[in-house]
Amino acid sequence: MALRITFAGGAGTVTGSNFLIESDEGGRVLVDCGILQGRDFSSETMYGDFPYNPATIDALIVTHAHLDHVGRAPKLVRDGFKGKVYMTSATRDLATLILEDSVNILAEEAKRHHLPPLYEETDVRRFLKLVEPLSYHEEKVVASGVSAYLRDTGHILGSASVRLTGSSGETLALTGDIGNSPSPLLPDWEPVPDADALLMESVYADRLHPDRAMRVARLRETLKKAIAKGGTVLMPAFSMERTQLMLYEISNFMEAGEIPKIPVFLDSPLAIRITDVYRNHSLEYFKPEIQDEMKREGDIFDFPFLKKTLSREESKHIHKTHGSKIIIAGAGMSHGGRIGIHEARYLPDSKTTLIIVGYQAPGSPGRLMQEGAKHIRIRRHDVRIRGTVEILEGWSGHADRDGLMEFAAKALPRAHTIFTALGEPESERFLAQRIRGFLGGNAKVAQPGETWEITKGSVRKIV
Ligand SMILES: [Zn+2]
Numbered sequence: 001m002a003l004r005i006t007f008a009g010g011a012g013t014v015t016g017s018n019f020l021i022e023s024d025e026g027g028r029v030l031v032d033c034g035i036l037q038g039r040d041f042s043s044e045t046m047y048g049d050f051p052y053n054p055a056t057i058d059a060l061i062v063t064h065a066h067l068d069h070v071g072r073a074p075k076l077v078r079d080g081f082k083g084k085v086y087m088t089s090a091t092r093d094l095a096t097l098i099l100e101d102s103v104n105i106l107a108e109e110a111k112r113h114h115l116p117p118l119y120e121e122t123d124v125r126r127f128l129k130l131v132e133p134l135s136y137h138e139e140k141v142v143a144s145g146v147s148a149y150l151r152d153t154g155h156i157l158g159s160a161s162v163r164l165t166g167s168s169g170e171t172l173a174l175t176g177d178i179g180n181s182p183s184p185l186l187p188d189w190e191p192v193p194d195a196d197a198l199l200m201e202s203v204y205a206d207r208l209h210p211d212r213a214m215r216v217a218r219l220r221e222t223l224k225k226a227i228a229k230g231g232t233v234l235m236p237a238f239s240m241e242r243t244q245l246m247l248y249e250i251s252n253f254m255e256a257g258e259i260p261k262i263p264v265f266l267d268s269p270l271a272i273r274i275t276d277v278y279r280n281h282s283l284e285y286f287k288p289e290i291q292d293e294m295k296r297e298g299d300i301f302d303f304p305f306l307k308k309t310l311s312r313e314e315s316k317h318i319h320k321t322h323g324s325k326i327i328i329a330g331a332g333m334s335h336g337g338r339i340g341i342h343e344a345r346y347l348p349d350s351k352t353t354l355i356i357v358g359y360q361a362p363g364s365p366g367r368l369m370q371e372g373a374k375h376i377r378i379r380r381h382d383v384r385i386r387g388t389v390e391i392l393e394g395w396s397g398h399a400d401r402d403g404l405m406e407f408a409a410k411a412l413p414r415a416h417t418i419f420t421a422l423g424e425p426e427s428e429r430f431l432a433q434r435i436r437g438f439l440g441g442n443a444k445v446a447q448p449g450e451t452w453e454i455t456k457g458s459v460r461k462i463v
Pocket of ligand 1: 064066155177
């Protein structure tokens with residue numbers, strides 16, 4: 001007996017995670033159903049048919065709530081999928097917010113390309129109805145001849161790797177995204193020592209992240225310097241994970257008296273709601289020391305100077321708070337959301353500091369500012385940048401080269417094959433080479449559309 005895996009999406013690309021696993025008994029399981037980001041929106045990969053009939057799929061397992069792993073799932077339902085969906089309860093709650101938010105963004109994109117929306121709110125609701133939460137470390141039969149088992153990957157709240165077991169005990173695991181452990185909030189990623197074959201992400205396989213201790217110190221020093229100028233500190237932040245990390249660190253700095261206690265505005269409805277999900281799931285998902293801290297000190301994402309501006313009205317009044325203040329708002333690459341309003345108002349002021357803490361895609365306003373642009377177009381206005389732009393590295397949620405190698409090393413005693421995927425082609429090749437060269441393992445770069453058969457002792461390419 002064997003399991004077969006087809007690389008339907010996420011081979012040779014960072015995004016668009018989508019893998020089909022079949023058993024000899026006829027079970028058909030998908031792991032992830034994500035959007036391919038950064039490509040032509042109207043392309044076949046977004047709107048085209050899935051390379052399998054969604055109606056024939058028994059189950060979809062979602063590794064975590066990023067759109068490149070779950071964003072195409074409502075379309076899957078729209079196209080006939082009627083199976084069960086498995087994910088951790090935190091992933092379900094985050095995916096609910098992220099998918100509801102994406103409906104509007106996708107509708108706007110579609111309009112610009114004169115296309116119908118990729119999916120609508122009703123599709124999201126139908127998809128969410130199919131979800132059955134699955135906890136970490138709970139074996140579950142998900143299709144004929146296939147059972148699933150989730151482990152924490154420490155990437156974002158609720159993120160999981162999936163181990164699938166066939167009827168002869170053959171095992172195939174898929175990592176989803178692997179966290180940049182140790183994280184301040186989440187437990188370290190769990191090794192996968194029991195997979196005959198492993199499919200691994202490789203986003204940062206060719207890079208090292210800066211030292212973690214340095215990143216907190218640099219954030220503190222940057223904030224100190226920015227506040228000392230007496231102006232506004234702008235932090236465009238991604239709503240999930242990055243925003244919660246920033247709130248946690250700022251709260252710590254203020255409590256320790258390391259930075260002045262000035263007003264902090266969390267000006268993003270999505271980020272406010274996601275922070276609530278983080279808080280609600282803290283007892284189940286945070287690392288023990290953070291749980292202790294919460295028992296001792298209460299909410300770690302709230303502090304006396306934090307103001308959450310949920311409504312547009314409240315947001316409009318932020319500028320009435322004079323003197324130094326911090327504004328955290330989406331979008332993370334300054335490509336939309338409320339941050340633009342604040343950038344247009346405050347960037348022409350030389351006392352302003354803009355702090356960039358995440359990856360900025362080429363062409364995004366954030367990237368232009370990172371590269372030193374003195375003028376940018378925001379909301380149809382030409383904005384002159386007189387403020388200071390600071391770039392802080394090391395806040396990535398992905399394991400780097402050494403983290404990925406450590407993950408591979410811990411899987412290798414059992415794994416006879418590692419497929420590298422979910423990275424740019426060079427990264428995937430680099431990781432496969434290093435696994436072969438440094439760890440003596442058998443590694444292959446997953447190629448789009450290929451199908452491989454996995455048994456306890458070997459893999460074989462079928463298509
Ligand atoms: Zn992710």
